Amino acid sequence: MVVYGMQLPVQSQSALYAESWEAAAGPADLLAVARAAEVHGFDYVASCDHVAIPRRLAGAMSTVWYDPVATLAYLAAATGRVRLLSHVAVVGLRHPLVTAKAYATLDHLSGGRLVLGVGAGHVREEFEAVGADFAGRGGVLDETIDALRAALGPEEFPEHHGERFSFRDLGQRPRPAQQRVPVWVGGSSPAAVRRAALKGDGWLPQGDPRDRLAGQIVTLRRLREEAGIVAPITVGAITEALYVGEPGWDAGRRTLSGKPQALAESLRAYGEMGVDQIQVRFRSRSRNELTDQMGAFAAEVAPHL
Structure with missing residues (x-):
């Protein structure tokens, strides 16, 4: 059976996907959506x-990006079951021990609900500002995953010795x-797919269209x-934007x-190509419409996946 999760609104507001109501939203809206996801x-x-x-990207990306550890820890206290995913943590911006400290604490506080999604990142100025290696970020990510495996394991005194990090x-x-x-x-480049295959417990493709996703899998x-x-891997997919029912407003041609039933039939194609979890996104004009859509999906679409 394909399970479903979602990227939270409000906490990131790229022009590619943010709805207009999110600009004036805040912590109460995040809490309401997280609690709806739990229910x-x-x-x-x-x-x-x-x-x-950087200013050159602010128009498209916006500058609204909540810190994932702080955000997920805030929501962990208001939920008890739903898992907490960083999608994705740009772990090359920080030393692995710093990343491990933050996410180990989050997993501890949430009772073991963390899923650590990691990616290479793509904003050059961001790396340069913190003194991180942008050109070599692929190799940094490869080693950082190994270092995090050690630092997030059961040992109080973890050990890692690599080309870039040693402790x-x-x-x-x-x-x-x-x-x-x-x-x-996370990632859909050949290097990212290889990295997920060789080092990951799961793969988070970044919006691959259906006709490309099957070959990637x-x-x-x-x-x-x-x-x-031989260990299993959780294969993910980001679905098209969804609206359960007829929107009665311009929800976008895609x-x-x-x-x-029709939505479920369409989404079942993901499972048929080998996807284990889908990340869904709903078009909405308000927080209430979003949580209503989440409820309608769970009650009327998900049982048929």
Whole structure:
């Protein structure tokens, strides 16, 4: 069965996907959406990661990017079941021990609900501002995943020795509540797919269209098989924008809308190509319309997935 989660509104407001009502929204709206996700059986809620947006990109990306650890910890206290996903943490901006401290604490405080989504990042000025390596960010991410595996494991004094990072005899508590924090690797480039195949517990493609996604999944599984990796991997997908029912307003020509059975039939194609979890996004004109859409999806569409 395909499970479903969602990127939270408000916490990131790129012009690519933010709705107009989000500009005036705040913590109360985030709480309401997270609680609705909990009630309606969403597997996870997700928060993005950027430290600072350069002026040249601010028009398209906006500068509204809540810190994911602070945001997810805030929501963890108001929920009890829904998982907490960083989608994605640009871990190359920080030393692995700094990242591990923050996310281990989040997992501890939430009772083991963290899913650590990681990605390479794409904003050059952001890396330069904090003294991080933009040109070599792929290699940094590869090693950072290994370092985080050690630092988020069960050992109080983790150990890692690599080309860029080395640590031992440095204790960090609290430890994560989970014995193994799931690491989902984001990205759709050939390097990102390979990284997910060889190092990830999950793969978070970044909006691949359906006709491309199926081939990507074949490649992902082939790479794991060739590497002798037998552990399962959670394959994700970001769906088209959705509206359960007829919107009665211009929801965009690429929005999937209509009767629940028709939406379910369309979304089942993801499961048929090997997707395990879908990240859904609903068109909405208000917080209440969004939470109503979440409820309608859970009650009328999800049972048919």
